[in-house]
Amino acid sequence: MKYFPPHGASISENQAANLRNDRHTTEAAAMTDANYSSGPNMPASIARDIPDVAAIRQKFRNGYLPLTQQAFADGLGIPVKTLRHWEQGKRKPTGAALVLLRLVDREPALFEKMRKSWDQREMIKQVG
Incomplete structure (x- = not known):
């Protein structure tokens, strides 16, 4: 049985x-x-490599202040609620989001390019 x-x-x-x-x-x-x-x-090897999302966000500045959660989430193209869950440890980024965070962590210039791209898309929506 x-x-x-x-x-x-x-x-x-x-x-x-x-x-x-x-x-x-x-x-x-x-x-x-x-x-x-x-x-x-x-797998254990992936779990050990999950980055500290709050620490990554703190690297980026808007003048003298770190980016807000909303601005960072907008730059990544994700909902701010998702970002909050990651930072609070309620959830862990996986898949493409995990890869994106690792890239942004290693290459901060990439985030700035993505952010400008999102800003341009928003301007086009407003004009159109």
């Missing part, structure tokens, strides 16, 4: 249940906490 953990149980608990009840299955044995140390859908 198979053991089914209660609803809401973490992946690690599900994997542990599989290992306890089906020790002979190599697939279950391969799915251990070591393989998912950073969460079920993210």
Whole structure:
């Protein structure tokens, strides 16, 4: 008889249940906490490299003050709510957004180009 953990149980608990009840299955044995140390859908090597979004934003200035969350989100082309969740640690950037943040972190001039591009698009919308 198979053991089914209660609803809401973490992946690690599900994997542990599989290992306890089906020790002979190599697939279950391969799915251990070591393989998912950073969460079920993210390899450990990627999780360690998630940048500090607030620190990246602080690099950019509007005069003497750092950019607001709204201005930084507009420059990246993302909703400000998403940026806030990243900065507060409620969510982590993934996929293309993660790559974009890494690029902006390494090449600040790239962000300035993107920001000018968004500004030009807004001006065209207003004129048109």
